[in-house]
Amino acid sequence: MSPSKMPQSPIDINRVFHALGDPTRRAIIERLRDHPQSVSGLAAPLRITLTAVTQHLKVLEDAGLVHSEKTGRVRTCRLDPAGFNALDQWVRDCRSTWERRLDRLGAILGEPDA
Amino acid sequence: MSPSKMPQSPIDINRVFHALGDPTRRAIIERLRDHPQSVSGLAAPLRITLTAVTQHLKVLEDAGLVHSEKTGRVRTCRLDPAGFNALDQWVRDCRSTWERRLDRLGAILGEPDA
DNA sequence: GTGATTGTCAAGTGTAAACTTCAGTATTTT
């Protein structure tokens, strides 16, 4: 594993959920779904200061949900698949467990006298 | 649509994310993955009071992630698919948008002179 | 250069919410 290939630490699902727990941050994410945005571009429709947006972006980046890079004086933000993959995995895990339970239930119902 | 078939209001994704934003509540959910539990059964491994667990359960139920019913003096809690379906849908929506973007990118790269 | 745009940092405020305590209500056990 080349160290140069590990820019961000492995996703902490804790951070992901905390990040998504805030409505403003989800609003930011849904804006980023359309296309990458600058910080002020993201701030415009939200009724909060630029500073607040920057703080939200920090949380989203630490969660691996957003990636950004600064070119000149403008920071361009885009969605980062990493966090979403982790989230998807968590949901999948939850679902798989109880589908297994349903399968067992189905087996029992299917063979009532086994 | 029979009114008797609509026991809980439609899922509010806002509540779902808020509910999952707390580590203790996710711990509760992961315990419920194994099998249904009583309130005190859930409280045992957590280092908080029974009251706190009850409060967390209220949040989880309002989010449609947990369903419970009281029989005698014991309340039995189990996972509720409704909230998880809504969550899954949200993740899917997010992912689909940017995969469409990747498709467009792929199309452009595939036909550089179209 | 001057001035406008774009963002960052440090420090403070205010509120939501996670948790506690304590008192109370049903149920089950003996």
Added chain:
DNA sequence: AAAATACTGAAGTTTACACTTGACAATCAC
């Protein structure tokens, strides 16, 4: 009936965090 079990409700505390202000840094436009 008395005691234990399993919760529930009201009210207070304390911490976390969303947001602001104000000062500053860097880049672009003129």
